[in-house]
Amino acid sequence: MGLKIIKWQQQEQASFKAVLQGSSLEPWKDDFFSLMQQGHAIVQQHGDAWRWQEAWQKQPQCPVEYVEFNHDVVCIGTKKHINTEENDALHSALHALHPWRKGPFSLFGINIDTEWHSDWKWARIAPHITPLMGRTVLDVGCGSGYHLWRMLGAGAKLAVGIDPTVLFAMQFEAIKRYQREAAAFFLPVGIESLLQNTKAFDTVFSMGILYHRHSPMDHLMQLFSLLRGKGELVLETLYIDGDAQQCLLPSGRYANMRNVWFIPSIAMLKTMLHRAGFHGIHVVHAGITSINEQRSTDWMHFKSLENFLADGDPSCTCEGYPAPRRVVLLAKG
Numbered sequence: 001m002g003l004k005i006i007k008w009q010q011q012e013q014a015s016f017k018a019v020l021q022g023s024s025l026e027p028w029k030d031d032f033f034s035l036m037q038q039g040h041a042i043v044q045q046h047g048d049a050w051r052w053q054e055a056w057q058k059q060p061q062c063p064v065e066y067v068e069f070n071h072d073v074v075c076i077g078t079k080k081h082i083n084t085e086e087n088d089a090l091h092s093a094l095h096a097l098h099p100w101r102k103g104p105f106s107l108f109g110i111n112i113d114t115e116w117h118s119d120w121k122w123a124r125i126a127p128h129i130t131p132l133m134g135r136t137v138l139d140v141g142c143g144s145g146y147h148l149w150r151m152l153g154a155g156a157k158l159a160v161g162i163d164p165t166v167l168f169a170m171q172f173e174a175i176k177r178y179q180r181e182a183a184a185f186f187l188p189v190g191i192e193s194l195l196q197n198t199k200a201f202d203t204v205f206s207m208g209i210l211y212h213r214h215s216p217m218d219h220l221m222q223l224f225s226l227l228r229g230k231g232e233l234v235l236e237t238l239y240i241d242g243d244a245q246q247c248l249l250p251s252g253r254y255a256n257m258r259n260v261w262f263i264p265s266i267a268m269l270k271t272m273l274h275r276a277g278f279h280g281i282h283v284v285h286a287g288i289t290s291i292n293e294q295r296s297t298d299w300m301h302f303k304s305l306e307n308f309l310a311d312g313d314p315s316c317t318c319e320g321y322p323a324p325r326r327v328v329l330l331a332k333g
Helices: 003-020 026-045 049-057 084-095 118-125 146-153 166-176 216-226 266-275
Strands: 066-068 074-077 105-107 110-112 136-140 158-162 184-187 201-207 227-238 279-288 313-317 325-332
Touching: 003 026, 003 049, 003 166, 003 184, 026 049, 026 166, 026 184, 049 084, 049 166, 074 146, 084 110, 118 146, 118 227, 118 279, 136 146, 146 158, 146 184, 166 184, 201 216, 216 227, 216 266, 227 266, 266 279, 266 325
Parallel strands: 074 105, 136 158, 136 201, 158 184, 201 227
Antiparallel strands: 066 074, 105 110, 227 325, 279 325
């Protein structure tokens, strides 16, 4: 692994440790710092790490003259166009981190059109959540970190993302390379690595994660244990129609996804949240996932949602289950 990225990781660790001091996470600062160190070690050991890190190291040192985290496209750029050599180097480096799932981003005029329109999800959520100004926020399963930047744009004091997928960690670092002082940090670990009962975060996001968990009740209780008193959970997940007794446990794949274990009805989900300790539970959005929101692009050229719906019947998945519907609920800790 190159010395440049080792130095970068050390700088990230030092920055994170400094930000933890005086924050609501300070009582557990050594534990969070250790998690970042452990996560970076995992990144270094991944079989494809050398290729992704080589791409990261080839990103040109472009001067940053403006940033925009409060619009649909997370933008970092300069008032003038970067030169052709820099543009080609940056485009090549970013493409080497394919596939880009969550976004969109724009770096120095290079538009990363990701598989998901994560901006659509944010637009559905943002008007309803407790304002993030000055809050310490956790994004569980943050992907490439698109929403971390939107959280900073909404005024969050500190945005911490966790996700065990090493490629997502490298995509986040590709963006943060041009915003080193930003209070957004990525820990390449899963939620099971976090200390429970810390009650340290003002807002916790879990979006697109619950149905991937073997034990959804355990996940909800973990989320509850991370929230400060009167803190807010933002939960987005798949759902099916039905009463409080109904859920779907796919026998195999669901919309071609291997790791979908549990899709509840909204009524069941509310009961689960209540049992996990939450109150003030309410739905702010529910609807069908559109093939315009999740699709193949030049930055994610594998098959996507439209390929995994039934031929001639988009109301069903290719396995015969109801097509994906997603619900957003807010709840108080």
